[in-house]
Amino acid sequence: MINSFIKKNREILAKATEKNGKNFSDSFGMDLDYLAKIITFIEPFYRYYFRVSTFGIENIPKDGNFLFISNHSGQIPIDGVMVGLSLLFDKEPPLLLRSMVERWVPELPFISTLFSKGGQILGTQKNAKKLLEERNSLLIFPEGVKGISKIFKDRYKLAEFGSGFVRLSIETKTPIVPVAVIGAEEQIPTFANIKNIANWLKIPAMPIPLTPIPLPVKYRIYFGEPFICSDNTEESANKVKNIIQKMVDDGINKREHIFW
Amino acid sequence: MKTVLITGIAGNLGKILAKNLHRKCNVIGLDRRNISVLPKDIIHYKLDIRRNRVEEIFKKHKIDTIFHLGVMHNLRENDREHHDFNIIGTTKLIEYAQNYGVSQFIFLSSGNVYGPRATNSQYLNEDEPLMGGANFSEIRDLIALDMLVSSLFWKAPQLQTVILRPVHIVGDLQNGISNYFRISNKIPVLAGFDPMMQLIHISDLIEAFILAMDSKKSGVYNLASSGAESLSKLISYLGKKSLPLIDPIFRTIFHHLWRARFVNFPPEEFDYLKYVCMVDITNAKKELNFTPKYTIFDTLDSLNRVFFHNIIPI
Secondary structure, eight states, X not given: OHHHHHHHHHHHHXXXXXXXXXXXXXXXXXXXXXHHHHHHHHHHIIIIISOXXXXXXXXXXXXXXXXXXXXXXXXXXXXXXXXXXXXXXXXXSOOOEEEEEOTTGGGSTTHHHHHHHTXXXXXXXXXXHHHHHTTOEEEEOTTTHHHHTOOGGGTTXXXXXXXXXXXXXXHHTOOEEEEEEESGGGTSOEEEEOHHHHHHHTOSOOEEESSSXXXXXXXXEEEOOOBOOSSOSHHHHHHHHHHHHHHHHHHHHHOOOXXX | OEEEEEETTTSHHHHHHHHHHTTTEEEEXXXXXXXXXXXXXOEEEEOOTTSTTHHHHHHHSOOOEEEEOOOOOOTTSOHHHHHHHHHHHHHHHHHHHHHTTOOEEEEEOOXXXXXXXXXOOSSBOTTSOOOTTTTOHHHHHHHHHHHHHHTHXXXXXXXXXEEEEEXXXXXXXXXXXXXXXXXXXXXXXXXXXXXXXXXXEHHHHHHHHHHHHHSOOOEEEEEOOBOOEEHHHHHHHTTOEEXXXXXXXXXXXXXXXXXXXXXXXXXXXGGGGTSOOOBOOHHHHHHHOOOOOSBHXXXXXXXXXSOOOOSSOO
């Protein structure tokens, strides 16, 4: 039973990597068989727990690779996983999305292996550039930790955007696809982020959650139309931020309920 | 016909390079070790590289190219002797190269000068800082030499200087990584870590030496055979099994075993089993026309060509 699910997901991954040739080998060590197992494990969460709906996925052209820029929220990066799965399950042909992890991840036993075999790479400019030059699609959260560790009262107000992604997009001639994730902000409501403790423990954030596990909020993921930034400035980054903020606001207005 | 000087010719790599060159060049060897089985037309000087008599070689022969492979990597050697041999020896060699009109200086450094680190990008290019010495003091010698030789780029622009930084050289050699893959049927790895690795086949490295000699370009070049694989895949390709060790505990145990000379694997090398230290070879491809002819798996095959008893008692 499980094997048939793994097989189905392995076929989706094969389809997503078809353009890279038959004997796909990833220079960053992604292992498709391993990834198929991970995806099979999280698929029930995608379908039955967070019940992800996607909108505007037809905006993404069939071919080519893209730089997906999204808002970031929810204390733990479930939003990244859901965006990645939506492009595999809901897009035709499926698209395999890579994303980048924090600099301390390679130091963690088991997790580092899980991430690198699952196609996640260490977040450095060089890695991102190489990945895009090899025609992979990449997901970036320009808000970084500031975005994911937002407290409840600041929900859906995008934090400041870093501008590295604009340069990346221009240098590798990769179109940007804006993404708005609605729902993730409410999965783990927090009322405070105690920065002193975070600094003391040398971790990026120390949020005080109101729930021990993420709530079964409904995820809505909006994909905008791809575009190319003309110049590498902070203004361009701000423009992208405004586009995503507008998509987020529209999404919230259309939403009738947090949980369904 | 060019006259080339190979330092460290008594090492396996030196011997292989000499055998590849002696038909098209006059080959002169310099090593303080005894040397066996070499083609007869190779002149060998059994001398310590620091001795003043080394200058005689330059007076006697008009040397065109120096292949400097004579860097001591013996981790058991006393630190002071190690450092003195490497730094003083190389400084003298550089001095003779400048005084006696040598036109090429080709130095064998290593990709390990970048060091395995958690924050490394997947593929490091030649401009990356040389951080290999941060945890592993024995690499500091090599980094000092690499920098010493790279100072020639501005000090002696007339001298064509090439620094080669190959990744782990695997094959019929007695180096740490080759011996690591030869450890019994269970190869120790660190539990929860499975870094990607690159290897280089000896023939690809020799090819790079020859390309460097034939080109007129100075520069620093990373080298690797084609492909990169995770450590676990390499181990299973050899038909062996992994023996997972828990890092902080076994690092401490190995530290004591190493000091008591029970193992030949310094605990600092554990980092190679933990983090990536891979190189980008675009520069060598573009400037030297280097195209690796072997894959990472061919390289592992070359390891099996010779029978070897277990060096590390595990």
